[in-house]
Amino acid sequence: MTETHIWYTIGNIPKQPANEHFLKDLIIISSIPIAIVAFIGNGIVCCLFWSKWKSSRFFLYFLNIAIANIAILINVFVSFPKLYLQVRIYNLFQHLVQMVQYLGHNTRFYILTAICAERYLVIFFPALVKHYRSQYTSVIVTGILWGLSCLISVVDDLACSRRFYITNMEYTVHCVPFTILIIILELVIFLFIMGFSTVSIFIRMQTQPTPPARLDITILTTVLLFLVTDTPTRMIQTLSVWFALNNVSITIATTELLDCINCAVTPFIFLIVGCWKKTSEPIWLFLERALTAEESMAEGPQVEQEQV
Template identity: 25%
Template sequence: MNYTPNSSPALGLTISPTMDPVTWVYFSVSFLAMVTCVCGMVGNAVVIWLLSFHSAQRSPFCVYVLNLAVADFLFLLCMASMLSLETGPLLTTSTSAKVYEGMRRIKYFAYTAGLSLLTAISTQRCLSVLFPIWYRCHRPRRLSVVVCGVLWALALLMNFLASFFCVEFWHPDEYQCFKVDIVFNSLILGIFMPVMVLTSTIIFIQVRKNSLMQRRRPRRLYVVILASVLVFLTCSLPLGINWFLLYWVKLPQGVRFLYICASRFSSSFSSSANPVIYFLVGSQKSHRLQESLGAVLGRALRDEPEPEGRETPSTCTNDGV
């Protein structure tokens, strides 16, 4: 097994009875990650398909969720492609290396976009909690659309700059490219991660306080946001910090590689978990197997209080964009 600085195993690996334990673990985790990626792509494709039918009147959080589902789908597609290239000689070596590097760059582009979109979701929800009058009366009508567009452009710009500096000035010096990735990764995590944690903590405190004072269940949208952020912090964050561990912490090669495999699987699980969260939170216990997926998803993303003892309308069009 070849352990490289940019966390890329050798291409064209095959299973052999003489493989070492680390390689066997790699193939096992890669298989689990591949299955997770396929299931996650199906789930996110369903979310994209359902939300696309409400393009005329879509709530701000439906816009964010639609864009997040696209980012997660792209991330999982690239992860599955990388795993396929690593575990089988699908292409020639030179072509595989180029395709693999392209998939790796697109994967981190999707990772950056997903992280920023999830931060925007928690931030806008936090603003609606702290400043409800402003949010209802003075929030720009197309704020969510503009924010999503800016975040996609920012993620594309940062990843383009990282690729440009790497290829233009230091190719084929992988160690210099590795340091460039560390710099941009530090900027991404250093900006978005604290904002996500802070806003999510504020949301949790406000939801907890309102639940105790009003003795009412929290809105499903709060649960969706907090659950998505929690899953990201526990499962997808290791992929974002693995560069720091590889660069600063002197770990044995086998341990480093096993950490890479684990972070890949956990990040794949994180990107696959959001559709499951939406449908679990949005489902009614008494009608769990009778409602359409669109009705369940619309209820989970509803940005209004839920009447006590009554079923809420299943809509994703309760608020203008």
């Protein structure tokens, strides 16, 4: 978000030395085609998931991840014309777009954590899940996580925007406690749950006699993508409240590039996992199969139809 310690975007890159200018421009320009591919891919995923809705707990989660990816990408398309085409964009509008990007960034993280946690419970405590889980659990969890992300976005904007404070002391008094809360919530609680659940699922995949379910492959690949492209950015931007960043413009541009890569690769994960050894079917069936919990990656005449 604008002028906050947590969220740097290409819309508010500060002036930089000449030797950083070329590298920064190269990174940002490279982000544009990736962002276009990502926007189209996630748009297709949203349309297919919405039109071919299944009563599966994980369809709703992955649909919302695709929506969050689109929210993240909007800022790239708004900021690029302002920086390079001299298009006039009102600061308030750009600020709102950056808040939407931050909202999508957090929501994607929270929903992915919910996917890992629920899959862990389904695998290791199936009787408990069957007894206590209602058919509206996915809707409730998704709504709560979007609400939590909205709350964090608003509080961050109020607590950590320097435009509200005259002195650094005022900024520190309000922003540091919020940053500590974010560290506890995201890096200690959510990241721990995601890591523990993912490692448990991976160990189970390696020890079970049957080939792994496609859903587990999808989850593990998506989490790995998140850890590579999202976690370093999140940690750097959170710690920036205490430590000054070197080469700020390059850091901001790189975080945008990593976000674009994350958004672009996610639809291809569905496609690759879903079409493995089955390449002559409609694309929708590839997406559906990528979220199938019981069908294995092994090729065989019998296809399980159970969705969990």
